[in-house]
Amino acid sequence: MSRSRSFLSGALFSYVYQASLMLVGLWLTPFYIRTLGVRDYGIWLVGLQVLNFLLLCDFGIIVVTPRDVAQASGMEHAELGSGEVARVGRPDPESGAGANGGGRGGRSGAVPASPRA
Numbered sequence: 001m002s003r004s005r006s007f008l009s010g011a012l013f014s015y016v017y018q019a020s021l022m023l024v025g026l027w028l029t030p031f032y033i034r035t036l037g038v039r040d041y042g043i044w045l046v047g048l049q050v051l052n053f054l055l056l057c058d059f060g061i062i063v064v065t066p067r068d069v070a071q072a073s074g075m076e077h078a079e080l081g082s083g084e085v086a087r088v089g090r091p092d093p094e095s096g097a098g099a100n101g102g103g104r105g106g107r108s109g110a111v112p113a114s115p116r117a
Contacts, residue, residue, distance in 0.1 A: 001009075032041050 024083065036044060
């Protein structure tokens, strides 16, 4: 499929998706009002707005959590004596470079603690 054809099909899909969202929203509003009542529907809308605001104010927790879990897991493996994980994030004594690379040979990432036979 050519690039322009792919772009046009993606744009068409996007417009169909937006139209379906509008139609579902227009159908759900009277349904919720009949089911919940006007007062409870208003409380429902306010609750959704508060939840959306809290999602905007996550302060990076969603981004930082996987990194911290991976770091804790690496520390756990380092304590168990795994030579390959033990030096991730620590300076390389041979080259003076950390896990981010640099130093002799441009090594980066996990480096075995001792050469394998």
